[in-house]
Amino acid sequence: MPDKDLEMLFNSGVLTGEREGAMLPPRDLWEGKKGGLVVVECPQRIPCNPCHTSCPTGAIMPFADINDTPRVDWTKCTGCTLCVSACPGLACLVIDLTFSEENALYKLPYEMLPLPVKGQKVQCLDREGAFLAEGTVENVTQPRKDRTHVVHVSAPKGLVAVFRSIRVVK
Amino acid sequence: MEEKVNPGGTGAALDLIEEHPILEFQHGKKITFFFDGRELEGFEGEPISSALHANGVRVYRETADMHRPRGFFCAIGKCSSCFMVVDGVPNVRTCVTPLTAGMRVETQRGRGVVPGSDEGGASS
Amino acid sequence: MKKLSTEVLVIGGGAAGLSAAAEAASAGAKVLVVESDLRPGGQLIKQTHKFFGSKDEYAGTRGFKIADILLDEINSFKDSVSILQNTTVSGYYKEDDEFTAMRGEEEYFHIKAKKTIVATGAQERLIPFPNNDIPGVYGAGAVQTLMNVYGVLPGRRVLMVGAGNIGLIVSYQLMQAGVQVAAVVEAAPRVGGYWVHAAKIRRMGVPILLRHSIKRALGEKCITGAVITGLNERFEPVGPEQQINCDLICIAVGLSPTTELLSQAGCKMMYVPQLCGNVAQRDRGMRTSNPDFYTAGDAGGIEEASAAMVEGRIAGLSAAAALGYPTEHGKLDEYWGRLQSLRKGEAGARICQGIDCVLVKDWEGVAHA
Ligand SMILES: Cc1cc2nc3c(=O)[nH]c(=O)nc-3n(C[C@H](O)[C@H](O)[C@H](O)COP(=O)(O)OP(=O)(O)OC[C@H]3O[C@@H](n4cnc5c(N)ncnc54)[C@H](O)[C@@H]3O)c2cc1C
Ligand code: SF4
Ligand code: SF4
Ligand code: FES
Numbered sequence: 001m002p003d004k005d006l007e008m009l010f011n012s013g014v015l016t017g018e019r020e021g022a023m024l025p026p027r028d029l030w031e032g033k034k035g036g037l038v039v040v041e042c043p044q045r046i047p048c049n050p051c052h053t054s055c056p057t058g059a060i061m062p063f064a065d066i067n068d069t070p071r072v073d074w075t076k077c078t079g080c081t082l083c084v085s086a087c088p089g090l091a092c093l094v095i096d097l098t099f100s101e102e103n104a105l106y107k108l109p110y111e112m113l114p115l116p117v118k119g120q121k122v123q124c125l126d127r128e129g130a131f132l133a134e135g136t137v138e139n140v141t142q143p144r145k146d147r148t149h150v151v152h153v154s155a156p157k158g159l160v161a162v163f164r165s166i167r168v169v170k
Numbered sequence: 171m172e173e174k175v176n177p178g179g180t181g182a183a184l185d186l187i188e189e190h191p192i193l194e195f196q197h198g199k200k201i202t203f204f205f206d207g208r209e210l211e212g213f214e215g216e217p218i219s220s221a222l223h224a225n226g227v228r229v230y231r232e233t234a235d236m237h238r239p240r241g242f243f244c245a246i247g248k249c250s251s252c253f254m255v256v257d258g259v260p261n262v263r264t265c266v267t268p269l270t271a272g273m274r275v276e277t278q279r280g281r282g283v284v285p286g287s288d289e290g291g292a293s294s
Numbered sequence: 295m296k297k298l299s300t301e302v303l304v305i306g307g308g309a310a311g312l313s314a315a316a317e318a319a320s321a322g323a324k325v326l327v328v329e330s331d332l333r334p335g336g337q338l339i340k341q342t343h344k345f346f347g348s349k350d351e352y353a354g355t356r357g358f359k360i361a362d363i364l365l366d367e368i369n370s371f372k373d374s375v376s377i378l379q380n381t382t383v384s385g386y387y388k389e390d391d392e393f394t395a396m397r398g399e400e401e402y403f404h405i406k407a408k409k410t411i412v413a414t415g416a417q418e419r420l421i422p423f424p425n426n427d428i429p430g431v432y433g434a435g436a437v438q439t440l441m442n443v444y445g446v447l448p449g450r451r452v453l454m455v456g457a458g459n460i461g462l463i464v465s466y467q468l469m470q471a472g473v474q475v476a477a478v479v480e481a482a483p484r485v486g487g488y489w490v491h492a493a494k495i496r497r498m499g500v501p502i503l504l505r506h507s508i509k510r511a512l513g514e515k516c517i518t519g520a521v522i523t524g525l526n527e528r529f530e531p532v533g534p535e536q537q538i539n540c541d542l543i544c545i546a547v548g549l550s551p552t553t554e555l556l557s558q559a560g561c562k563m564m565y566v567p568q569l570c571g572n573v574a575q576r577d578r579g580m581r582t583s584n585p586d587f588y589t590a591g592d593a594g595g596i597e598e599a600s601a602a603m604v605e606g607r608i609a610g611l612s613a614a615a616a617l618g619y620p621t622e623h624g625k626l627d628e629y630w631g632r633l634q635s636l637r638k639g640e641a642g643a644r645i646c647q648g649i650d651c652v653l654v655k656d657w658e659g660v661a662h663a
Binding site: 184185186187189190191192193195197215216217220223224228229230238239240241242243244245246247248251256259262263265266267268 | 330331332342356358380382398399417418420427428429430431432433435436439440441442444445446447448470471472515516552
Binding site for chain 1: 189190191192
């Protein structure tokens with residue numbers, strides 16, 4: 001895609017490559033980390049910091065200025081998903097690469113209906129809502145009991161850079 | 171899409187949000203009221219315009235000069251788009267006027283006539 | 295006609311007004327809040343999403359919950375604050391130094407106040423296009439009121455016009471209510487709202503068409519669709535045109551401050567594009583050129599609930615102080631510190647430019663209007 005179109009795509013809310021505030025964890029650390037690591041996609045300076053204030057381990061580092069983009073120390077992240085449910089931008093997810101040989105466990109924020117249940121098949125979508133593959137719901141949690149759910153979906157490992165949302169079909 | 175009107179009035183399901191991932195709606199008491207003579211259901215204390223919308227009614231008045239249909243626009247009592255005749259009184263802002271049982275709500279045509287006067291009331 | 299009097303009159307019971315009332319009451323003042331809606335809370339009660347900002351402004355808490363928090367605080371001063379809802383302040387008469395207000399459609403009041411805080415929020419803008427007066431073309435605020443306050447479905451399928459924070463957030467809220475979002479059109483080459491809000495709806499499959507706008511609405515009695523078109527760099531429609539099927543067109547092209555009462559009170563006004571309209575000049579205590587009038591929140595410039603709450607606190611504090619109630623030393627500086635930190639981002643830079651235009655050092659030496 002020409003740079004101009006890529007920029008337009010990014011300007012419409014689709015991440016088109018790594019940027020400050022939107023980096024993937026280092027692969028070597030990620031591969032062996034049970035529970036998974038956080039992926040944050042928040043590339044714009046906005047006055048917001050609940051990802052940091054909700055993180056119990058300090059993995060999302062303190063903000064010098066509340067407008068900074070989040071910086072992550074992945075060595076401290078336990079994959080607990082507290083930030084996933086606290087972030088008002090729904091910009092955090094956790095991906096656990098140790099789930100199985102072929103599949104990773106994707107832990108995604110979800111505030112829609114219907115709420116899926118364990119064992120249900122859901123559609124895995126990319127950043128533009130396009131269908132990628134079918135995934136299986138392994139768990140549904142509500143870390144802060146505030147109606148933002150975190151849906152744990154097992155799906156192919158090959159989707160780590162693209163699978164960012166689910167569609168639940170009744 | 172056709173304008174959806176509840177032909178029989180009561181009985182047909184209201185256009186309500188049944189289930190919401192975040193909110194729980196506490197509606198007031200269910201009552202009946204009249205729209206252009208038809209009996210409809212609504213919730214006491216909620217704005218007349220919301221009750222009408224839930225019944226599929228979107229046209230609230232017709233403008234004086236061009237006879238254009240008007241529904242509501244601002245929903246906070248500021249734009250005069252939702253004026254209707256309520257219990258005989260014209261130019262009532264239905265988006266901020268609570269519904270009561272038995273209320274008679276009518277489509278307003280033109281400027282509406284203030285009871286007891288022979289001139290049209292002000293329209294904004 | 296009933297006559298009411300109070301020490302501090304707060305006009306508007308949104309984020310700014312409720313904060314102002316709480317602050318003034320905590321200093322000891324008697325406060326009357328007048329709110330035109332059927333319930334207090336302003337924009338806050340329509341917001342289902344979690345707010346940005348920092349902990350001091352309840353970041354991570356959903357908007358409607360923040361309204362509850364503010365109302366609880368006010369209830370703790372029950373004896374000194376009263377709220378009149380479903381009541382609109384319709385005018386200020388300088389000669390009599392008196393306000394008129396109307397409850398419902400037929401009950402009228404005269405209100406006298408020693409100090410008045412105008413926290414009337416904002417009005418939605420409309421853009422011109424053929425058929426924009428047909429039922430089914432609704433302001434974003436109206437759509438939110440219908441679906442988030444009264445639980446009524448505003449339509450089945452919507453075209454959203456505008457990708458500022460309001461357009462983006464209301465699109466998301468429409469999906470939560472079960473309404474399909476056909477597309478969001480935005481004339482600018484980038485979304486105006488926060489990127490993360492755009493990403494949220496993009497990954498649910500909603501197209502955000504940049505450099506696009508609505509050309510006309512379709513339908514006789516009610517909306518049945520819309521025609522959209524591409525725009526060039528000069529915002530001229532150059533096509534291609536596309537027809538969208540929808541029964542709802544939601545307009546979210548911006549807000550302007552609601553300031554009629556401030557003008558009627560003779561407050562010095564100024565047109566400031568960064569604050570989205572005509573607003574009152576003010577000193578650090580949010581006092582206008584009329585020493586008995588204060589401005590706070592969106593009425594003083596379109597910003598955020600977080601800033602509106604802090605400005606409300608400042609206005610409440612200064613009004614109480616002006617009435618002779620003792621206030622905590624240093625509180626004003628603390629509040630300004632919070633405002634400054636909220637205004638450090640991209641959007642904040644614009645706001646700061648705007649504030650620089652309207653902020654006066656003090657009113658001493660300036661001829662009062
Ligand atoms: C979709 C959307 C999303 C938003 N998201 C965020 C967010 O994430 N974070 C954030 O910080 N901010 C957000 N905001 C902005 C925030 O809601 C507003 O900036 C804030 O509510 C402004 O508060 P206010 O008290 O100045 O005005 P309002 O909340 O508008 O309150 C003004 C009140 O005054 C009343 N009123 C007006 N005129 C009169 C009169 N003459 N007599 C009596 N009463 C009157 C009105 O009925 C209203 O209740 C959002 C806004 C919208 C629309
Ligand atoms: S997943 Fe848990 S540990 Fe990791 S960044 Fe989020 S809150 Fe912190
Ligand atoms: S909480 Fe979410 S939106 Fe806010 S800064 Fe952190 S990642 Fe970004
Ligand atoms: S819809 Fe604007 S006044 Fe009722």
